Amino acid sequence: MKQHLAFSxxxxxxxxxxxxxxxxxxxxxxxxxxxxxxxAIYVDKKLVTHNDSGGQNELYEVTLDTExxxxxxxxxxxxxxxxxxxAQDDTxxxxxxxxxxxxxxxxxxxxxxxxxxxxxxxxxxxxVINFSYADQxxxxxxxxxxxxxxxxxxxxxANELVLISKNWVDGISxxxxxxxTPGTYAISAQSTTLSTGGLITGATFNELSNxxxxxxxxxxxxxxxxxxxxxxxxxxxxxxxxxxxxxxLVLEQIEGITHTSVNEYLITSESFSFMVGSIPxxxxxxxxxxxxxxxxxxxxEERESRVTLYPxxxxxxxxxxxxxxxxxxxxxxxxxxxxSGNIKQVDMNKFSAGIYLVKVNxxxxxxxxxxxxxx
Numbered sequence: 001m002k003q004h005l006a007f008s009x010x011x012x013x014x015x016x017x018x019x020x021x022x023x024x025x026x027x028x029x030x031x032x033x034x035x036x037x038x039x040a041i042y043v044d045k046k047l048v049t050h051n052d053s054g055g056q057n058e059l060y061e062v063t064l065d066t067e068x069x070x071x072x073x074x075x076x077x078x079x080x081x082x083x084x085x086x087a088q089d090d091t092x093x094x095x096x097x098x099x100x101x102x103x104x105x106x107x108x109x110x111x112x113x114x115x116x117x118x119x120x121x122x123x124x125x126x127x128v129i130n131f132s133y134a135d136q137x138x139x140x141x142x143x144x145x146x147x148x149x150x151x152x153x154x155x156x157x158a159n160e161l162v163l164i165s166k167n168w169v170d171g172i173s174x175x176x177x178x179x180x181t182p183g184t185y186a187i188s189a190q191s192t193t194l195s196t197g198g199l200i201t202g203a204t205f206n207e208l209s210n211x212x213x214x215x216x217x218x219x220x221x222x223x224x225x226x227x228x229x230x231x232x233x234x235x236x237x238x239x240x241x242x243x244x245x246x247x248x249l250v251l252e253q254i255e256g257i258t259h260t261s262v263n264e265y266l267i268t269s270e271s272f273s274f275m276v277g278s279i280p281x282x283x284x285x286x287x288x289x290x291x292x293x294x295x296x297x298x299x300x301e302e303r304e305s306r307v308t309l310y311p312x313x314x315x316x317x318x319x320x321x322x323x324x325x326x327x328x329x330x331x332x333x334x335x336x337x338x339x340s341g342n343i344k345q346v347d348m349n350k351f352s353a354g355i356y357l358v359k360v361n362x363x364x365x366x367x368x369x370x371x372x373x374x375x
Contacts, residue, residue: 021225021244023291028067030268030285034060037268037285038151039086039202040256041093044119044327044342046070047287049256049268053082053099059118064287074123078111084151085202085256087161090325090344092180093118094161095126096153101168103146104139108132110153110161112182119341127182129161134186144168151255152203152214155180156234163187164214164236166199173200173214175236192237198224201255208262208324208363209294212236215257215267222247223254223267225290249288251281261363263292296324307360313373320344320360322368327361330372348374 030037030049038052047062057078061071075095082099095111111126118124136148145168152164163176173196174189198218205212212228223246230239246252256268266289273282308321320328321344330339330346333355339346346358351374361367 020227020242020292020294021246021290022293023289024246024248025289026249027064027266027287027289030062030287031060031067031069033069034062034268035271035285037270038084038099038255039096039153040258040266040268041086041088041204042258042260042266043088043093043115047258047266047268048086048093050083050086050095051080052084052255052270053080055080055083059086059093059095062287071122073118073121075111075113075126076123077125081105081107085153087153087155087203088115089155089158089180090342091115094129094153094155094180096150096163098131098150098153098163100146100149102141102143103136103148104141105148106132106139110178112180115343116341116345119343129178129180129182130184131178131187132185133176134188147174150176151199151201154203154205154212156205156236160234162203162205162234162236164200164203165189166201167196168199171196171198173237177234190235190237192235194226194228194237194241196226197243198222200226202257202267204258204265206259206262206294208259208296209292211294213257213259213265215254217252217254221251221253221272223249223252225257225267246288246290251283252288253283254288262296263294265290265292307368307370309358309370309372313375314348315375316347316349318346318348318358318372320346320358322360322362324362324364325360326363329359329361331357331359333357348372 036051037049040049057075057080059073063070084099085096087094093113098108110129113126147167149166154162156162161178165174173194176187198216200216202215214226217223227242232238253270253272254267271285356372359369
């Protein structure tokens with residue numbers, strides 16, 4: 001959201017829940033290339049983020065240990081009109097180009113890219129999901145005073161994405177279901193809403209705990225996180241919704257949010273600067289972490305021991321059926337690594353006939369090794 005807020009003494013009325021979020025820490029400043037980080041996902045133990053409006057049509061892979069950009073991936077057929085969030089499932093990455101501060105856009109879209117392409121190349125082509133708001137008929141420019149703006153996107157299930165609106169007017173966010181199939185859609189808001197006490201800027205759905213985390217901030221740049229849980233089906237605000245103010249962060253424009261495990265999270269922020277009278281305020285874009293006390297829905301040993309590889313023997317594509325996949329590695333019998341990726345489908349067609357070892361790695365740092373025969 002490159003259109004920075006002016007400092008205001010207007011406070012939202014917010015309901016703060018019990019603090020289930022702890023250990024909020026500033027980790028490091030993002031590299032100078034990423035001054036407007038607006039979305040975040042965690043892929044293969046790296047942070048993947050992007051800049052927002054006016055930025056390059058690029059995803060940045062950041063190595064957390066070195067705090068540096070390890071790869072830049074260009075989406076060759078995309079334009080960064082206003083990229084505001086990024087989401088993922090086992091097979092695809094979804095980039096939300098739907099920032100709409102003025103409420104005037106008629107080109108809202110989500111770029112859909114294969115993870116296998118993302119892992120293997122630095123220039124890739126996306127499929128496109130186009131959409132509009134079904135009940136928007138007025139496209140008159142109304143800067144920072146529109147309900148037709150959004151900055152949060154999640155993958156909820158195999159078939160649907162969920163977009164969460166920002167709503168500059170009254171801070172009441174709505175959820176919209178969007179098909180993952182490329183096409184053109186008119187989307188409608190769900191009946192249940194969330195009175196957020198501010199602006200929602202990012203989202204991550206943690207499938208390990210079945211909880212949705214929303215990041216945001218008030219008009220005084222006081223950051224917060226909402227946790228939505230025990231909801232019914234795809235109606236994400238139908239359960240218990242709890243807000244926690246991140247009071248240890250002062251004047252922070254937090255944007256992207258992602259989970260790295262069942263109880264560990266990363267938030268990215270944008271750089272900003274403004275004046276209060278004659279006093280300047282400025283901050284760098286950074287990475288912030290926090291923790292929760294959540295546990296997986298069932299014992300990891302039980303969930304992650306259930307690994308099925310099929311077909312076996314395999315001629316072409318090998319499918320991996322399991323939960324909480326972090327990475328798949330394929331070795332030959334001489335222990336040479338032939339493939340590494342975080343997808344549940346491996347193209348074995350290029351491999352010679354013989355015996356291979358497939359190592360399935362999980363988010364809790366355990367792994368399972370299975371033998372596969374290639375015809």
